[in-house]
Amino acid sequence: MDAGEPGGPPGENGSRTDGSSHRVPARQAPEEYGDHRGGGDHDDHDHHRSRWPLIAAVGAAGLYAGFAIYIFGNETAIVPPLTGVALAVVGTIVLLAGIAGWVDQAFLAPTRSAHADRNSRRSYVSTTILFLATDVSTFGALFIYYFFVRIGTWPPEELPPLLGSLVLINTALLLASSVTFHYAHEALEGDNGRRFLGLLGTTLALGVVFLLGQAVEYYEFITAEGFTLSSGVFGSAFFGLTGLHGLHVTLGVGGIATLCWRALRGHYGPDRDTSIATVSLYWHFVDFVWLFLVVVLYVGASVSA
Incomplete structure (x- = not known):
């Protein structure tokens, strides 16, 4: 989500130092963050094929399924409730690992790179909105359950x-x-x-x-x-x-x-x-x-x- 930002810390007035006493002007982002000249296409390809969101999604599915099995087991005794607890714990670990990798790749890796990855800002915002739209279904499932109650x-x-x-x-x-x-x-x-x-x-x-x-x-x-x-x-x-x-x-x-x-x-x-x-x-x-x-x-x- 953050690869469109230059990695090098700026100095005063948006400039960066090059190790000498002179200030190096910060590279200006192209119009609408849409310019992928240079190495941008390669970086964009790598970033959008990240495996971490998928890993986080699998972990979240395990966490939600674990809670569901725990509740189902408590109410029916068909399955042991501890099965749900174990699945929820494993899902939580996988979810946190996926989020940690995602944060490192999207937030922290650009700060360690000497080259700016000029992915489109608009694409990151649009992708976030799409993610939030899908997240509505997660809350919606529980709200539907409550309305049935x-x-x-x-x-x-x-x-x-x-x-x-x-x-x-x-x-x-x-x-x-x-x-x-x-x-x-x-x-x-x-x-x-x-x-x-x-x-x-x-x-x-x-x-x-x-x-x-x-x-x-x-x-x-x-x-x-x-x-x-x-x-x-x-x-x-x-x-x-x-x-x-x-x-x-x-x-x-x-x-x-x-x-x-x-x-x-x-x-x-x-x-x-x-x-x-x-x-x-x-x-x-x-x-x-x-x-x-x-x-x-x-x-x-x-x-x-």
Whole structure:
């Protein structure tokens, strides 16, 4: 997602040093990032044939299937629930390995290269949008499951008090993080490096605090309310949806942390923002899903209980 950015850290005013006392002007990106002259075609071919997204997808499939088998085994005893747990663990390991390789290839490898890979910025943004469109189906499957739960006997006996100050605080934190990310990108486009770094760091902090808040919410539900993943069909729907969203937030936090690491090393500028644009799209998507989840799952279940 980030191969369109020059790898060498810029100096002041977007220039790079060549080891002497003179400044070497940073290479300007061609119009619309569409110029693949020189070695660009070869790099583009290599990047788009990356194996890491496929490995990550296989791991994610194993993780989701493991959870499904665990729930199915608990409800029917046809298969041992531990089979699902084992598959989920293996899937998680494969998923994390795929993501690590993907991040290294798309985010970190360009910083180690002396040559800029001038892939089209527009193609990376379009691919990110396509990925997010397919990700809707993942959330959609769980939301459909929840809607089928609502068609049956309602309210369920295991329904805990969902609406509270914690979910409101978490929602405010996640919405604020989208705002800070948006203005961080604007600051970068305006060549305001200090403001960009400050807002990007704030976005990372808000994402981390949101995850801590969700962990506290899970702890309270499990210890105080006895509400767990195995607490009937509503429990599986609730923890399935919020857990899947929490996984997406965790991946987003990892992406933002990588952006911060690169930003501190001066790898970004007004014309070098491909990964900022793609990760921000992902983060805004995650925030939108959370709003929909809160309205449907938290508010909807509580109001109709």
